[in-house]
Structures are given as C-alpha cells and as structure tokens.
Amino acid sequence: MRLDEFFYSSYLCDEDFTGKYMDREDRIQNSKAKRYGVWQEETARYGRCWRYNVRVQNSDGKLCRRAGSGFATKAECETAVAALRLAARENKYGLIRTSTRHTLNIHHAIEGYISSLVAGWTAKYGSDYAGRSIRQLYHLRGWLQFIGAGKSVNDVNKADLVLWAERELTRGIKASSVQRRLNNIRVALYHAKELHAELSAFTVPKYSLGSEALLGRVRILDETEIRTISQILQSKDEWRDAYDFFRIALGCGGRFDELIPVVLRKDMTTAGIKWTDININAGTVKLFSGKTGKGRTIYVPAVVDVLVERKRAKLGNSVHAFECRDHWIRKIFRQVSKLCTIPYGQQVAGGWTVHDLRHTCLTHLLQNGVDLAAVRDFAGHSSISETSKYVHSTEKAKNLLAKASGGLVDFTSCRMVEE
Numbered sequence: 034m035r036l037d038e039f040f041y042s043s044y045l046c047d048e049d050f051t052g053k054y055m056d057r058e059d060r061i062q063n064s065k066a067k068r069y070g071v072w073q074e075e076t077a078r079y080g081r082c083w084r085y086n087v088r089v090q091n092s093d094g095k096l097c098r099r100a101g102s103g104f105a106t107k108a109e110c111e112t113a114v115a116a117l118r119l120a121a122r123e124n125k126y127g128l129i130r131t132s133t134r135h136t137l138n139i140h141h142a143i144e145g146y147i148s149s150l151v152a153g154w155t156a157k158y159g160s161d162y163a164g165r166s167i168r169q170l171y172h173l174r175g176w177l178q179f180i181g182a183g184k185s186v187n188d189v190n191k192a193d194l195v196l197w198a199e200r201e202l203t204r205g206i207k208a209s210s211v212q213r214r215l216n217n218i219r220v221a222l223y224h225a226k227e228l229h230a231e232l233s234a235f236t237v238p239k240y241s242l243g244s245e246a247l248l249g250r251v252r253i254l255d256e257t258e259i260r261t262i263s264q265i266l267q268s269k270d271e272w273r274d275a276y277d278f279f280r281i282a283l284g285c286g287g288r289f290d291e292l293i294p295v296v297l298r299k300d301m302t303t304a305g306i307k308w309t310d311i312n313i314n315a316g317t318v319k320l321f322s323g324k325t326g327k328g329r330t331i332y333v334p335a336v337v338d339v340l341v342e343r344k345r346a347k348l349g350n351s352v353h354a355f356e357c358r359d360h361w362i363r364k365i366f367r368q369v370s371k372l373c374t375i376p377y378g379q380q381v382a383g384g385w386t387v388h389d390l391r392h393t394c395l396t397h398l399l400q401n402g403v404d405l406a407a408v409r410d411f412a413g414h415s416s417i418s419e420t421s422k423y424v425h426s427t428e429k430a431k432n433l434l435a436k437a438s439g440g441l442v443d444f445t446s447c448r449m450v451e452e
Contacts, residue, residue, distance in 0.1 A: 071110050079103040083110040089121040137232060139189065140182035142225035143173050149224065172214045173221060186225055191238040194218065198242065207379075212242045252385040253425050254393045259283065261373045266365075273348065274357045275365040277339055279390070281306075284336040286394030286412055289387055291320040293355045293362065306354040311340050322413055329413045363387060395423040400433075 071085045084102035091097055099117050104110040122128065147170050154163035179200070180193045194215060201211045219237055226232040254262075266276035281292060294304035310319035316334035321327075340354055350356045366387065370377035376384035391412075398408050409420040 071107060071114065073107070074102075076102055083107050085110050085114050087114050087117065089117055090125060091121065136185040136187055137225060137229050138182065139177055139180060139184050139186060142186050143177045143221055145228070146221040146224045147173065170217070173217060176214075176218055186222065186229075186232055187235050189222065189235075189238065191240055194238055194240040198240065208242050215240060215242070251392050251425055252383065252389045253396055254385055254389065255428065258375055258385075259393075262366075262369055262375065265369045265372055272365055272369075273346075274355060275362055275369075277343055277348075278355065278357075278362055279366075280339050281336050282387070282390040283394050284339070285318060285320070285331060285333045286391045286398075287320050288322055288324065288391060289359055290323045293357065293359055294353060304353075306340070307352055308344065308349075308354060311337060311354075313337060313341060320413070325413065325415070327413065329410070331411055359387075392423055392425065395420070396425045399424055 069086050069088055071083060071087075073081065073083050075081045076084070079102060082102055083104040083106065084100070085104075086098070086100045088096045089099055099114075101110075101113060104113065147167070150170065151163050151167055154166055176197050179197050180189070198211050198215060201214070202208065219239075222235075222237045226235055226237065263276065263279065266272050266279060278292060281287070285292075290304055292306055304321070304323065306318065306320070312318075315332075316337050317330050317332050318336055318340070319328055319330045322329075343349060343354055348354075348356075367377050370385070376382065377386070378384040379386055395408055395412055398411070399405070403411075405417050405420055408423070409417050412420060412423070414420045
C-alpha cells in the first residue's frame with residue numbers, strides 16, 4: 034500500500050477527529066477542552082479564529098494531546114491536523130516520503146543578495162548610484178564561478194573560502210581587499226539563510242586572514258610631510274579647494290563622503306559639509322556618514338575658521354562648502370606628491386591616500402593624550418575596538434617610548450650618597 038493510501042484510510046477511521054463546530058453554550062460547557070476536534074472561537078491572542086485540539090499516537094503507542102489556534106479558515110486548521118497525524122504515523126511505522134526536498138543553489142543565493150542591494154540603493158540614492166555601486170559586488174560572481182553555480186548552499190564549507198582566498202592572494206590582490214570580499218560573501222550567505230527556511234540548519238563557515246589583513250594598508254603623514262604638501266598646495270590659486278580639503282580632513286578626521294559629495298545621490302542633502310551644518314558661535318560642524326547612515330556634531334574651531342574663510346571667498350555652491358568632485362581631489366594630491374617626492378597611491382610602496390588623512394588625524398589625537406572614548410565619538414565609531422585600529426606606531430611615538438624607557442634605566446644608575 035502506498036503512503037498516501039495508508040494515510041487517507043487511517044484518516045477516515047479516526048473517530049476522535051469530529052470536525053464539529055461548537056456554539057457558545059458548548060464552549061462554555063467544554064471550557065477545559067474535554068472534547069477533541071476543530072472549532073471556531075474568539076481568542077485573546079488572535080481574535081476569532083479556528084483552532085484544534087486532537088490526540089495523536091507517539092512511536093511508543095501512547096496518545097498525546099496536540100492543540101493550536103490562529104487559523105483563518107477551517108481548511109487551514111484541518112491541514113495542520115493532517116500534517117500532525119501524518120508525521121506521527123511516519124515516525125511510528127518508519128515510512129519515508131517520496132517527495133524530494135528543494136535546496137537553494139549558490140547562483141540564486143548570490144543573485145538574490147545582489148538584487149536586494151541594488152533595489153535598496155535605487156530606492157535611497159537613485160539608479161545612477163546603484164549602477165556605479167554594483168561594480169563593487171563583481172567579486173561575489175567571481176566566487177560563484179569558482180565554486181560552481183549549481184552547488185547547493187548547504188554544501189558550502191570553509192574550504193570554498195580558503196581556496197578562493199588563496200587564489201586571490203596569488204593574483205596580487207591585497208590581503209585587506211580579500212578580507213573585505215570574504216566578509217561580503219559571508220553576508221550574502223547569511224542573507225540567504227534568513228530568507229529560506231530550508232537553510233535553517235546551515236552554518237555559515239568562518240574564515241579570516243588575520244588581524245593584519247583587517248587593518249589593511251595604512252600610511253601616517255609626519256609633520257614635515259604635512260608642511261611640505263601644504264606649502265605646494267598654496268602655490269597655485271586653482272588648487273585652493275584641494276588645500277582647504279587637506280586642512281579640513283586633517284582637522285576633523287572625516288571620511289571622504291562626509292566632507293565632499295562623493296557620488297551623485299538622488300538626495301544630495303545628505304552628502305558633504307553644508308553651510309547649514311556649521312555653527313560659528315559654538316565652533317562645531319555636523320558631519321553625516323553615508324557608510325553608517327548616522328550624523329555627529331564635533332567641536333573643531335580651527336576647521337570652522339577654514340570654512341568661514343571659504344564662505345567669505347564665495348567658494349563652493351549655495352548648499353555645500355565644496356563643489357569639486359572626489360576624483361579631482363585625488364588628481365591634485367597625486368600631482369603635488371610628485372612635486373615634493375612623497376609617494377602617493379594605494380598600489381605605490383609607502384604611498385599615502387586620502388583616507389590616510391583620517392588615520393593621521395586620529396592617531397595624532399591618541400598620541401597627544403586624548404582618551405579612546407573621546408576619539409571614538411569624534412570619529413563616529415560604534416565601539417572602542419574600532420577606534421583602537423587607528424593606534425599606529427610613528428617615529429615620534431618611538432622616540433617618546435625610547436625616552437620614557439630610558440628614564441627607567443636612569444633610575445637604576447643612581448648611587449647612594451655617603452654621608
């Protein structure tokens with residue numbers, strides 16, 4: 034006898050499943066659920082709904098009570114009861130279902146994650162921004178081709194991440210970039226797990242290249258380099274925007290998009306420093322981060338003075354303090370660094386980049402005695418552990434360390450004076 038024939042024949046023989054509708058008097062008389070079956074009732078949690086109270090037989094032969102409520106129709110309630118009885122009989126008689134279980138493959142998981150991100154970017158920033166930003170997700174499709182698009186998500190393991198990361202490193206990709214891509218892959222897998230119930234038992238594999246990869250490439254500018262770059266930036270009037278940006282970035286440690294509208298978003302009021310964000314009397318500037326989606330107000334009188342100078346010189350536009358584009362800033366910094374023989378660029382050995390101005394600012398604050406909590410709020414970090422990544426060793430710090438440790442050694446050289 035087939036499984037479905039056995040189920041229906043057994044279902045018709047059950048006498049405890051009455052399916053009777055209980056009116057108000059019956060409900061009062063049977064308030065303790067002495068009668069088994071399916072009925073409609075007003076509940077405190079779901080309101081008026083269908084509910085069931087049935088008995089099913091366990092594998093040991095004992096009857097156990099099963100109850101549930103919250104069903105919109107009688108058919109849904111009876112279907113739930115039928116599923117309970119079928120599961121009990123399968124367990125009791127060792128029956129196996131003939132239907133196959135659907136499993137999500139990697140292709141649908143990755144493409145679903147990319148589609149959700151693009152939809153969010155389009156709704157928030159516009160289609161132009163989404164079209165440019167999708168390029169940063171191409172590595173997801175590269176990983177998809179590496180392990181095979183038809184592979185089930187449940188079969189993904191740590192080796193799929195390790196082998197792919199080793200291949201990327203041999204191609205010359207920086208460890209910090211590979212680590213960020215690994216993190217994006219794991220986020221995509223978590224996204225698929227949240228949306229698909231069949232992945233509830235799936236565990237997203239963990240893999241990290243180490244703390245050095247998380248820190249990435251960092252270049253701290255010393256005092257001499259800052260003076261040299263500033264002097265050359267002041268030599269040409271057409272470099273005024275780049276010079277002011279250099280000073281403001283060093284003074285407030287802001288991210289690029291917090292200072293200049295990096296991308297043409299649909300809502301431009303959320304990007305860059307706006308004239309309305311400056312409080313001259315209080316000496317504060319309000320910065321908004323597109324990365325975190327949060328704003329913060331910092332006390333920086335020196336930066337406010339630079340912005341006031343720009344306002345008097347009628348620089349920027351009617352809304353923002355800077356009207357130039359981010360690629361123009363990078364172009365000028367590259368030219369200036371070449372003139373003063375200071376390496377510039379991520380791919381250049383010992384080269385500095387625009388984001389290193391943020392590292393330089395926060396490192397300078399920490400080395401001058403500002404506590405971690407204050408720097409955390411100043412930088413807009415969510416935790417002190419994130420701020421601690423900006424504690425970098427510099428030549429000035431090494432000299433202070435040598436001086437302090439030398440003082441301890443001097444204490445041991447003191448001799449007692451004989452009277």
